[in-house]
Amino acid sequence: MIKHLIFYVLTAAVKDKIFLSYLALVAVTTSLSIFFGASSVNEQDQFAIVFTSGSLRIISVFTLVLFIVFYFARSFENRDVEFLFSKPITRWQYIISHFFAFTLLSFLIATTETLALMLISGENIQYSILLWGLSVFVELSVISAISIFFGIAFSNAVSATLSTFGFYVLARLIGDIIGILESGISNIITETLGKVMLVISFFVPRLDLMGQSSWLVYGVEDFNIMALSAQMIIFLGLILSATYLDLTRRQF
Amino acid sequence: MMILSWFYTKDLEAKWLNVPPAPSLERSAIFALGDSQMAYRFYTIMLQNLGNVGGEVQALKNYNYNQLKDWFFLLDQLDSQSDAVPLLAAYYFGAVNDPDKLKRVIDYLVIVGSRPEGEKWRWLGHAVFIARHVIKDNELALDLAYKLAANKSPDLADWAKQMPAFILQEEGDTKEAFDIMMSILISNVDTLHPAEINFMTDYICNTILINAPTIEKPEFCD
Numbered sequence: 001m002i003k004h005l006i007f008y009v010l011t012a013a014v015k016d017k018i019f020l021s022y023l024a025l026v027a028v029t030t031s032l033s034i035f036f037g038a039s040s041v042n043e044q045d046q047f048a049i050v051f052t053s054g055s056l057r058i059i060s061v062f063t064l065v066l067f068i069v070f071y072f073a074r075s076f077e078n079r080d081v082e083f084l085f086s087k088p089i090t091r092w093q094y095i096i097s098h099f100f101a102f103t104l105l106s107f108l109i110a111t112t113e114t115l116a117l118m119l120i121s122g123e124n125i126q127y128s129i130l131l132w133g134l135s136v137f138v139e140l141s142v143i144s145a146i147s148i149f150f151g152i153a154f155s156n157a158v159s160a161t162l163s164t165f166g167f168y169v170l171a172r173l174i175g176d177i178i179g180i181l182e183s184g185i186s187n188i189i190t191e192t193l194g195k196v197m198l199v200i201s202f203f204v205p206r207l208d209l210m211g212q213s214s215w216l217v218y219g220v221e222d223f224n225i226m227a228l229s230a231q232m233i234i235f236l237g238l239i240l241s242a243t244y245l246d247l248t249r250r251q252f
Numbered sequence: 253m254m255i256l257s258w259f260y261t262k263d264l265e266a267k268w269l270n271v272p273p274a275p276s277l278e279r280s281a282i283f284a285l286g287d288s289q290m291a292y293r294f295y296t297i298m299l300q301n302l303g304n305v306g307g308e309v310q311a312l313k314n315y316n317y318n319q320l321k322d323w324f325f326l327l328d329q330l331d332s333q334s335d336a337v338p339l340l341a342a343y344y345f346g347a348v349n350d351p352d353k354l355k356r357v358i359d360y361l362v363i364v365g366s367r368p369e370g371e372k373w374r375w376l377g378h379a380v381f382i383a384r385h386v387i388k389d390n391e392l393a394l395d396l397a398y399k400l401a402a403n404k405s406p407d408l409a410d411w412a413k414q415m416p417a418f419i420l421q422e423e424g425d426t427k428e429a430f431d432i433m434m435s436i437l438i439s440n441v442d443t444l445h446p447a448e449i450n451f452m453t454d455y456i457c458n459t460i461l462i463n464a465p466t467i468e469k470p471e472f473c474d
Contacts, residue, residue, distance in 0.1 A: 040297060041344070043336045047293050054290040172285035179278040208286030217289060218333055 001089050002097040009101035012071055022063050022109060029055045030116050049121050050213045056113045057136060057211060061168060064109060064140055065147050068102055069160040072151030091247045095240060098148055106140035117216065128215040131223070135210040138232050142205055143168055145236050149243045152250075170200075171207040205235045266306030271319035274326045281330070292330040296337055299323055300344070312345065317353040320345060324360040335375075338364045342378040351387045358382055362396065368404040376400045377412055384419060394419045410436070410448050417460075426464040430456065434470070 013019070030052050037048025075081050084094065114133030121129060146167050150160040170177075178201055181194040209228055274280075284290035299320075303310030327337045338361065346357045358379045365376025377400055384393035397415035413436055420429040437444070437452050444452075457473035 036297070039301075040293075040336065041300060042339050043334060046334070046336075047297070050289050050293045054284065054287055058285075169285065172287075173282060174286075176278060176282055176286050183276070183278050213287050213289035213293075214331070 001087070002093055002100070005084075005089070005094070005097035006101040006104065009071070009098060010104065013067060013105055016067060016071075018063065018067055018105070019108070022060075022112065025059050025063070026056060026112055026116050029059055030120065034120060045121075046217045049117060049216045052120060053113075053117060053132065053211070053213045053216055056116060057139075060109045060113060060136070060140060061143055064102070064106060064143055065161060065164045065168070067105075068144060068147035069151045069157050069164060072148070073155070073157035073160070076155055092244055095148065095243050095247065099145060099240060102144035102148065103141045106144055107137055110134075110137035110140055121216065128219050131220055131225075132211050132215050135225075135228075138229065139207050139210045142171075142207065142232055142235060142239075145239045145243075149239050149246070152243055153246050167204075168207070171204050173208065174201050174204045175206060175208040177201070203235075203238075205231055268303065268305040268308065268310055268314075270314070271302060271316045271323065273319055274322035277326060277329050280326055288330050292327055292334065293336075295323065295327055295330070296334075296340065299327075299337070300340060312348040313350060313353075315345070315348070315353070317345075317348075317350075317356040321356040321360060324357075325363075328360070328364065332364075332367075333369075338372075338375045342375060342382075346378070346382055346386075349386070351389070354382055354387055358392075358396070362399065366399060366403065371405070371407055373400060373403040373405050373408055373412060376403065377409075377415070380415055380419075384422075390419055390423055394423070410440075410444065414452070421460055426460050427467060430460050430464070430467055433460065 033051035033055055034048045036051055038044050040047045110133050113136060114129055117129050117132070118126065143164070147164045150163045154160040154163065177197055181197060206228065209223070281288045281291040284294060303315065324337060324341055341357050341360050346354065348354060361375045361379035365373055365379060376396060380393050380396045380400055383389050383396055394416060397419050401413050401416050403412070414433065417429040417432040420432070433452055433456050437449070437456070441449065453472050456470070461467055461469055461473060
């Protein structure tokens with residue numbers, strides 16, 4: 001049944017023309033990044049690859065989040081979910097099969113980005129690009145799980161999209177936020193807010209440490225892939241469990 | 253109403269607000285979603301195109317170099333390996349004629365150029381050039397030249413080691429210039445390129461010693 005559900009989700013992706021639209025976006029973004037990189041007076045190649053990687057990551061997150069959230073909104077509107085639960089499928093199987101399908105989609109997106117970067121880069125940093133692609137895949141998998149959670153928790157697609165993007169921005173900026181907190185707190189209100197943010201940071205994955213553009217310019221230096229992977233796996237377990245709890249309490 | 257409002261808005265044009273204040277290091281990468289390299293590259297392009305607003309191009313003399321210096325140091329913290337900003341500072345922003353503004357550029361080039369990695373010393377060499385030939389402050393140039401000659405980079409060029417001697421010679425301190433050139437020549441005679449040795453002996457005999465009868469001429473000058 002899980003296999004059929006994965007195929008069902010991928011068919012929905014094909015029908016939504018995700019792959020074609022994404023390929024077109026990659027082509028346009030890469031071309032524009034090369035163009036803007038070339039406007040620099042020196043280090044044009046480095047500028048191009050950094051602009052390409054940064055913008056490709058943003059559009060891949062947009063593509064994935066919009067597809068997942070609107071997929072669930074449509075499923076609830078058309079009562080596809082109720083139809084599926086009338087079949088011999090548990091709620092846990094439903095979540096896991098969707099997560100696998102979106103992870104597969106994340107893998108395809110990350111692979112396309114990696115190939116685009118390999119195409120425009122020099123030959124001496126291929127290992128860095130592969131590691132960058134791998135970490136972007138992990139980042140997209142985490143975003144998929146968050147999108148599933150908000151897509152199921154909120155019936156409204158707009159709320160779910162904004163919440164997912166909000167969480168993504170928080171996860172990307174949590175390192176900077178902690179840095180700002182440590183750089184000096186001036187009054188009682190900001191001190192309290194700082195403590196609140198510190199508690200929140202316990203539950204937010206450090207996505208800012210994944211897929212860093214500096215790897216593509218200078219190679220990978222200090223990156224503890226084991227520690228970060230462990231954090232991502234724990235977070236995935238947490239968010240998928242929360243999604244399961246939400247789905248079991250939901251009345252159809 | 254639209255036409256009436258047009259009479260008010262038709263003369264409002266995009267204004268250049270000079271160099272914006274640089275953000276703190278902690279806040280600098282926020283717009284790039286925590287990607288400091290992306291922030292570095294974006295800000296560098298921004299600095300490069302800073303004065304080009306609304307179809308008008310500002311002269312460098314109009315730039316606020318104090319703010320610009322803050323940007324240089326911020327970008328240096330975001331990426332100290334890249335040469336994109338040192339190049340902009342030296343060859344673009346260093347093209348202004350105002351000595352006060354140029355000293356802001358020199359402050360930055362000294363920090364970057366004092367690093368032993370790679371060929372960063374070239375930026376200190378450019379700072380010496382600005383101090384000596386543009387600002388015409390030989391005291392500052394000599395101070396920078398000593399820093400350049402003391403750089404630990406194994407790739408440091410011979411001319412960079414000789415730089416204090418060139419400035420001292422121009423200042424009239426021929427004895428000190430002579431000692432420096434002789435010291436470099438004697439201690440590196442086995443490794444120096446023959447063309448470099450020829451240049452140094454020629455400089456010692458025909459430039460330094462030409463107006464210094466009190467200094468004993470070495471044998472190779474005879």
